[in-house]
Amino acid sequence: MSEASATAQALADQRLKEAYFTASQTQLVWTRFRRQRAAMVAGAVLVVLVLMGLAAPFLSPYDPTIAGRDKDYQFGAPQIPMFCDHNGCSLRPFLHTLERTRSIETNFRWVTKVNPEKRRYVRFFVEGWTYHLFSVELDLPGRAFDLRLRGIELRTHLFGIDEGGIHLFGTDSAGKDIFSRTLHAIWTSLAVGTIGMLISFFLALIIGGVSGYFGGYIDGLLQMITDAVRTVPTIPLFMALAAFVPPEWSAETRFFFISIILGLVGWPTLARRIRTHLLTERNQEYVLAAQLCGASSGHVIRRHLLPSFTSYIIVDLVISFPYMVLSETALSFIGLGLKEPVNSLGVLLQAVTNADVLLNYQWHFIPALFFIALVLAFVFVGDGLRDAADPYSEQHR
Amino acid sequence: MQFAHFVLTRAGMAIVTLLLVSFIVFSLMEMVPGNCAERYLAYKNTQGQGITVEDIEAEEKRLGLDRPFLVRWGSWIGNVFVRGDFGESCILRVRINELLGTKIWISLGICFVALLFAYLIAIPVGIVSATANNPLANNALRFVSYLGLAMPNFLLALMIMLFSTMVFGDSLTGLFSKEYRDAPWSLGKLMDFLSRAWLPIVILGWSATAFALQTVRALMSDELGKLYVTAARARGMYGRRLLWRYPARHALGPIINSLGFDLNRVFNELPIVAVILTLTEAGALLLEALARSNDQQLAGAIIFMLTAAIVALNFFTDLLLSIIDPRMRRSVMGG
Numbered sequence: 170m171s172e173a174s175a176t177a178q179a180l181a182d183q184r185l186k187e188a189y190f191t192a193s194q195t196q197l198v199w200t201r202f203r204r205q206r207a208a209m210v211a212g213a214v215l216v217v218l219v220l221m222g223l224a225a226p227f228l229s230p231y232d233p234t235i236a237g238r239d240k241d242y243q244f245g246a247p248q249i250p251m252f253c254d255h256n257g258c259s260l261r262p263f264l265h266t267l268e269r270t271r272s273i274e275t276n277f278r279w280v281t282k283v284n285p286e287k288r289r290y291v292r293f294f295v296e297g298w299t300y301h302l303f304s305v306e307l308d309l310p311g312r313a314f315d316l317r318l319r320g321i322e323l324r325t326h327l328f329g330i331d332e333g334g335i336h337l338f339g340t341d342s343a344g345k346d347i348f349s350r351t352l353h354a355i356w357t358s359l360a361v362g363t364i365g366m367l368i369s370f371f372l373a374l375i376i377g378g379v380s381g382y383f384g385g386y387i388d389g390l391l392q393m394i395t396d397a398v399r400t401v402p403t404i405p406l407f408m409a410l411a412a413f414v415p416p417e418w419s420a421e422t423r424f425f426f427i428s429i430i431l432g433l434v435g436w437p438t439l440a441r442r443i444r445t446h447l448l449t450e451r452n453q454e455y456v457l458a459a460q461l462c463g464a465s466s467g468h469v470i471r472r473h474l475l476p477s478f479t480s481y482i483i484v485d486l487v488i489s490f491p492y493m494v495l496s497e498t499a500l501s502f503i504g505l506g507l508k509e510p511v512n513s514l515g516v517l518l519q520a521v522t523n524a525d526v527l528l529n530y531q532w533h534f535i536p537a538l539f540f541i542a543l544v545l546a547f548v549f550v551g552d553g554l555r556d557a558a559d560p561y562s563e564q565h566r
Numbered sequence: 567m568q569f570a571h572f573v574l575t576r577a578g579m580a581i582v583t584l585l586l587v588s589f590i591v592f593s594l595m596e597m598v599p600g601n602c603a604e605r606y607l608a609y610k611n612t613q614g615q616g617i618t619v620e621d622i623e624a625e626e627k628r629l630g631l632d633r634p635f636l637v638r639w640g641s642w643i644g645n646v647f648v649r650g651d652f653g654e655s656c657i658l659r660v661r662i663n664e665l666l667g668t669k670i671w672i673s674l675g676i677c678f679v680a681l682l683f684a685y686l687i688a689i690p691v692g693i694v695s696a697t698a699n700n701p702l703a704n705n706a707l708r709f710v711s712y713l714g715l716a717m718p719n720f721l722l723a724l725m726i727m728l729f730s731t732m733v734f735g736d737s738l739t740g741l742f743s744k745e746y747r748d749a750p751w752s753l754g755k756l757m758d759f760l761s762r763a764w765l766p767i768v769i770l771g772w773s774a775t776a777f778a779l780q781t782v783r784a785l786m787s788d789e790l791g792k793l794y795v796t797a798a799r800a801r802g803m804y805g806r807r808l809l810w811r812y813p814a815r816h817a818l819g820p821i822i823n824s825l826g827f828d829l830n831r832v833f834n835e836l837p838i839v840a841v842i843l844t845l846t847e848a849g850a851l852l853l854e855a856l857a858r859s860n861d862q863q864l865a866g867a868i869i870f871m872l873t874a875a876i877v878a879l880n881f882f883t884d885l886l887l888s889i890i891d892p893r894m895r896r897s898v899m900g901g
Contacts, residue, residue, distance in 0.1 A: 207705070397586035400826075400876050402833040405852060405869050409594045495718060499838055502720055503853060518721070522842065527728055537721055544716035 198480065201557035208553020215546040218539070222356035226300035229349030230329050234510040237298060238344040239334040241269060242281065247339040247347075247532050250291050263288040267333060295329035339532040341520055350512045351536045355543065357513040361428045362493040366486060368432025369439060369493075374482075377440035381447025382470065388444070399437040404499060406434050411505040420511040427506050431493050439485055446478050480558035488551035491544040498540065514540045572888055580881040585643065587873045592639045594869075595862040603631055652867035662867045666851070670871050673849055677832045680767045681825070684774035689821075692782025693814055696790060707779070714776025719835045723769050723842040769839050770832050777831065778821075785820055789813035815890075822887050826880035833872050 192200070202208060221228060231237035239245070250262035266287035271279050301322055329335065338347035380391040410430045414423055450456065451474065459469050494514075500506030501515025509516060517536040520526055526533050603625035626632050633641075645651045652662035695707050789795065790813050798812050836849035844850070852868040855861040 397583050400587055401873050402830050404834040498718060503838055503841060521724055541716045545712055548712050548715060
C-alpha cells in the first residue's frame with residue numbers, strides 16, 4: 170500500500186519535473202506571474218479598466234461631450250441608485266425625482282429639490298444616444314492622411330432611467346455627466362499612452378540597436394545625443410513642443426500630435442537599456458558560436474539576440490507606460506495637452522483647480538481615483554512581470 | 567596627476583553635453599511659430615499703431631534675426647557662455663538676467679532641498695526594508711512608494727490646499743506673505759520664505775522619495791546576497807556595522823550616479839506645482855512663457871539654466887564617485 174503510494178508520488182514528482190523542464194518560456198513566465206498575488210490582482214484591475222475604456226460608449230448613459238449635457242442638473246451631486254426608501258423596498262434600483270422650483274422662498278432663482286415621494290426606476294439595455302463602435306476618425310492636416318471608418322452604429326446602453334437623468338458621479342459646470350466622461354477619459358489616456366509608447370519604442374529600438382550592435386564611434390556619438398536629450402527635463406520639453414500646436418487644429422488632431430510628442434520625448438531611457446543589453450549579449454558565447462557557424466549579422470540579430478531580450482522589452486514597456494499617461498495628464502492639466510471635447514483624465518482634472526469647485530463640488534475628484542488605480546495597476550503588473558520574466562528570481566528566494 | 571586628467575576629461579564632456587543641449591533648446595525655440603520681431607511689433611499694434619512688413623523686416627535686422635540659424639545659435643551661446651547674458655525677453659522687454667535673477671536660484675534651491683529631503687528618508691528606510699524580513703511591512707512600503715508614483719504631484723498639492731483651507735483657513739499658496747512680496751531680502755523675509763517654502767518642498771519630495779526608496783531597496787537587496795557580505799559575516803561582523811561598512815557603501819555608488827537624473831525628475835514637476843501653489847519663481851515663469859505669451863527667449867533661457875544645473879550636478883557627482891571609487895576614473899578614460 171505504502172509502496173504503491175510512494176511510486177505514485179515519485180511518478181507525480183517526475184511528471185512535475187518533466188512539465189517544468191519542457192515548459193516553454195511563456196508558460197514559465199505565466200506560472201511565476203500567477204504566483205504573485207499583488208500582480209494578479211493588479212492585472213485583474215487593469216483588465217477591468219481596459220474593458221471599461223473599450224466599452225465606454227455602451228456603459229455611459231450620456232454623450233460625454235457638450236451634446237449630452239443635462240441642462241437641468243449643473244454642478245449636480247452624484248446620484249446613487251437605491252433599493253429602499255421610507256415607502257418600502259423594490260428589487261429594481263431607483264432614484265427620487267428632482268423638481269425644479271422657483272418661488273419667493275428661493276428668492277426667485279431656480280432651485281433643484283428632491284421629491285422623496287416619487288420614484289424613477291433604473292432600466293437596463295435602454296436606447297439612448299447614438300455611438301459608433303470601432304470607428305476611427307483621423308483628421309490630420311493634409312487630405313491624404315484623413316481616415317474615416319464608420320464602424321458599427323449602435324444605440325443601446327447598459328443602463329438608463331425612466332425620466333430625467335442619472336448621474337452616478339454627478340455633473341460638471343456645464344451639466345456633462347462625469348461618469349460618462351471618466352469612462353471615455355480612461356480610453357483616451359490609454360490610447361495616448363499606446364501611441365506614444367509605440368513611437369518611442371520604435372525609436373529606441375533603432376537607436377539603441379544600432380548603438381549597441383555596432384559599438385565604437387557610432388555608439389559614442391549616439392550615446393552623447395541620447396544623454397543630451399535625457400538631460401533636458403521632459404515636462405518643459407513637452408511644454409515647449411506642445412506650444413507649437415496651432416490653436417486652430419481640431420481636438421482629434423491635437424490628440425494625435427500630443428501622442429507623437431510623448432513618443433518623441435520618451436525614447437532615451439529605453440534606448441539606453443536596449444543598448445546596454447546588446448553590448449553585454451553580443452559578447453556571449455552563443456553569439457560567437459552562431460557566428461562561427463557562419464550565421465549572418467541579420468540572422469544573429471533576429472534569431473539569437475532579439476529573443477534574448479524580448480521579455481525585457483515587454484517589461485520595460487509595461488513599466489514605462491504609466492509615465493506616458495502621467496505626462497499626458499500633467500500636460501493636459503496645465504492646458505497644453507488635450508482639450509475639450511476630447512476627454513482625458515488631465516482634461517477632467519483641470520476643473521478641480523477652480524477654487525469654487527475645489528471647495529464645493531468635490532465629486533470632480535472621482536476621475537482622479539480611476540487615474541490612480543490605472544497607474545497603480547500598471548506599476549504592479551510591470552513589477553510582477555519583471556520578477557516573472559527573470560529566470561533567476563527563484564534562486565534568490 | 568591622473569586625477570587632474572580625469573577632472574579635465576570629465577569637464578570637457580560636460581561642456582560638450584551643454585553645447586548639445588543648448589543646440590536642442592535653441593532649435594526648439596526656433597520652431598515656435600513666429601519670431602521675436604513679430605512679437606515686439608504685435609505689441610505696438612495693440613497700441614493702435616499700424617505696422618507693415620517693412621517694419622517687421624527692419625526689426626528683424628535690428629535683432630539680428632536675418633542671419634542664418636547656426637550663426638544665431640553661435641552668438642546666443644557665445645553670449646551665454648562668455649558673459650552669462652541671455653539677451654532680452656521678447657514680450658516683457660526686460661533683460662532676462664534681471665527678470666530671472668533670484669527666481670532661478672529659488673527654484674533650484676527648492677528642487678535641491680526636495681531631493682535632499684527625499685534621500686534623507688529613502689536611504690535609511692530603504693536599507694532597513696531591504697534587510698528586514700517582514701513581508702507585511704515590505705508590502706506596505708511597496709504600496710506607499712508606488713502610490714507616490716501614481717498620485718500626481720498636482721493632485722497632492724490640490725488635496726493639501728483643500729485640507730489647509732478647510733482646517734486653517736489659509737490656502738498656504740505663494741512663496742511670500744503680502745508684506746514681504748516686494749521687499750528686499752532681509753532676515754524677516756527669509757524666515758517668511760522658509761515658513762512657506764516647506765509645502766512645495768514636501769510636495770516635490772513626495773514622489774522623489776517614492777522613487778528613491780525603490781532604488782535604494784533594490785540596490786541594497788542585490789548587494790546583500792553577494793559573497794563579500796557573507797565573508798564579512800564569517801569574520802564576525804554583524805548588525806549595523808556590517809550593513810553600513812560593506813553593502814551600503816557599494817549600494818550608494820549608483821545612487822550618487824543617478825542624482826542628476828533625479829534632479830531632472832524633480833524639475834519636471836516644478837512648473838505644475840508652481841502653478842497650483844501660485845509660486846512666483848522660474849517654473850511658473852517658464853509655463854507663462856510657453857503657454858501664454860510664447861516668449862521663446864525667456865523659455866529658452868529657463869530651460870537652458872535648468873539643464874545646465876543638471877549637467878553641473880552630473881559633473882560633481884562623477885567627481886565625488888571617482889574619489890570614492892577609483893574604478894570610475896578608468897571607465898571614463900577608457901584605460
